[in-house]
Amino acid sequence: MDSLRLAKGATLLAALALVASCGLPRSGPTRGEIFDGSVMREGDSFILVVDDRVNYIASVAPALGFGSGFLNAGVVGSDTINPGDVLGLTVWENVSDGLLVPTGQNATILDEVQVDGAGYIFVPYAGRILAAGNTPERIRQIITERLGDQTPDPQVQVRRLAGDGSTVSVVGSVGAQGVYPIERPTRTLSQMLAQAGGVAVEPEIARVTVTRGAHTGSVWFQDLYDSPGADIALRNGDRVIVEADTRSFTALGATGAQSRVPFASQKISAIEAIAQVGGLNPSQADPTGVFVFRNEPEEITEQLIGQDVTGTQRVVYVLDLTRPNGLFFARDFAIRDQDTVYVTEAPFVQFNKVIAAVTGSLGNVGTVANAASTVAGE
Structure with a gap:
């Protein structure tokens, strides 16, 4: 009897080792494998645990706005006659x-x-x-x-x-695309957008771009009203385009959904990004292994790691939601365009897969053995 138990145990261990070595299906790399990609080990990525200091540096996002050439231009006199009027x-x-x-x-x-x-x-x-x-x-x-x-x-x-002497073309997501004259009621950007029927997308994610000659500037539609200085004066030949925000991030791993996700507002935190894809998968996710993959410019990387680098660098941010203040750190961490948010599986998930695979394999072996015994008995 003891020898039979030992034989079964040896068979089980052999099956576990065989299944584990074969590599079971999974949603992505483990927490340890990601850390192996650090420059401190065998990879080329800088891996940083998110805290208040990291948030302060990494949450700096490229700001929209107009250059001095746009901001310093005075309002066109509505009574000045131009060729084409x-x-x-x-x-x-x-x-x-x-x-x-x-x-x-x-x-x-x-x-x-x-x-x-x-x-x-x-x-x-x-x-x-x-x-x-x-x-x-x-x-x-x-x-x-x-x-x-x-x-x-x-x-x-x-x-x-109303002539074609001083005109502005307005295209994109507006009520009525067209070429509009600069007149007394339409001398600034917000006035011209109103003349064109307003924006036809959600105002919170509407982006307004103005091209004047070789210069281009962009601003959020809401900033035209929140920051009066952004409501620039228009000039003859200006081209105005209104479009929905094109930024997005990718969610992978043990989340409620794995997909490319457009920004739903001007700013999105890591917590909001996870919530947008259905949160962490309660039966698979490891809350200590939430990662954000990003290519950081040289100047931000140098501030983060305290040493000189050359060019854009790969940076992996680690969010451990189980740490004290971990949820606060995640709430303050700003997701940027083209970020990849990845949630690792909990260690027991892979173990359960191994057990399930072995159990299924042993069951199949037993079935075959029983069938063979039955045939032999006949």
Whole structure:
């Protein structure tokens, strides 16, 4: 009997060793295997346990905003005429047989008088007049002076209509894409977006980009109202594009879901990232092994490790949720674009897989043996 038990025990141990050596399926590397990738061992990654100091350095994210060229540009004067603008003229004359006014009427209207590429307009009997750079009031004075030499006391009104002289193109996730003139109600970015029907995506993740010549700047839509300085003045030829936030992170391992996850807000903490994919898998996850993989720029890496490096470095952040204040550290750790959040399996999960595999294997062996005995007995 004892020899039979010893034989069964030896068989079980042999089966365990065989199954373990074969490599059972798993969701990714173990905690120990990740630590083996450290520069202190056989890898090329810097592995750092997250605390308040690490959070202070690593949570610095690239900020959106406009450069000085955008911020220092003053508001375009709505009364300044530019090439391509369209003017409306009305002329009154005090004689029955006027130069421009038809017989029996006291006024004539000249609609859609466009300023040519050189900045001039043509008015009958007044000739060619430089309009670009002048205000409607100054143009009125010039026309009145020239007509006054030919008809007594003419009265002139000059109106600036919506032309294509100073325009901005607005595209992307807005209510109405199009080309809009810069007028009194649309001289700043927020005013122009309102003219285009507002943003058509969630305001919290709406990103507004302005291109002016060779320069480009971006800002969050909400910042236009939270920070008045971000509401820049527009210039002729500006291109405005509104799009939803394109940032994302990847969740892998023992989480509720393994997928590429878009940012749902401007800032996401490690706790929020885990919650977005259904939290830790309660039957598999190791709360001491939550890792964030990231490529850090040179300047941030040097602050983290206290030594000089060259170029972008691989950094692995370790979040142990079982440590004192571990949840607070995870709550304060900011996830960045292209991060990989990986949760390791608890050690017993792999052990259970080995036992289950061995049990199944031994059961299959027993079934075969019983079948063979049955055949032999027949």
